[in-house]
Amino acid sequence: MTDNRKRAGRKPKADTTVFRYSVNFTAIEQAILMSMYDKVQVESMSAFIKMVLFEKPFKVFYVDENTRVFIDKLSSFNALYRTVGVEYALIVKTLRENFNERKAMKALYNLEQKTTELVRISMEIVSLARQFDESWSQKSR
Numbered sequence: 001m002t003d004n005r006k007r008a009g010r011k012p013k014a015d016t017t018v019f020r021y022s023v024n025f026t027a028i029e030q031a032i033l034m035s036m037y038d039k040v041q042v043e044s045m046s047a048f049i050k051m052v053l054f055e056k057p058f059k060v061f062y063v064d065e066n067t068r069v070f071i072d073k074l075s076s077f078n079a080l081y082r083t084v085g086v087e088y089a090l091i092v093k094t095l096r097e098n099f100n101e102r103k104a105m106k107a108l109y110n111l112e113q114k115t116t117e118l119v120r121i122s123m124e125i126v127s128l129a130r131q132f133d134e135s136w137s138q139k140s141r
């Protein structure tokens with residue numbers, strides 16, 4: 001008979017991983033291995049052991065909670081600035097419609113002063129963020 005069956009299912013890999021080894025560790029060696037594994041973000045312990053055995057470089061990412069909080073606060077500042085920008089035009093329009101010109105101009109002058117102060121504070125925040133990035137970023141490690 002001829003072999004006319006259709007091949008269904010998953011295609012076989014060209015280079016399968018069929019060779020397996022078993023390694024026994026002491027408690028101290030296991031603790032060292034687990035501390036190294038915790039620092040590296042890989043999908044499995046076997047992939048990590050392969051990387052260590054064949055001396056493939058692996059990256060260690062340190063997650064600093066203070067840095068994360070700092071970035072979250074900066075993001076909330078930017079959201080606040082966007083809100084102020086949107087509301088600014090609405091306030092100007094409302095002032096001109098509801099008050100006489102003299103009162104509206106006085107209120108606009110106060111608003112302008114507060115806005116320039118906000119811009120100055122924003123520039124300070126940007127410079128502090130750059131200083132923070134230069135001194136504490138992962139590039140400097």
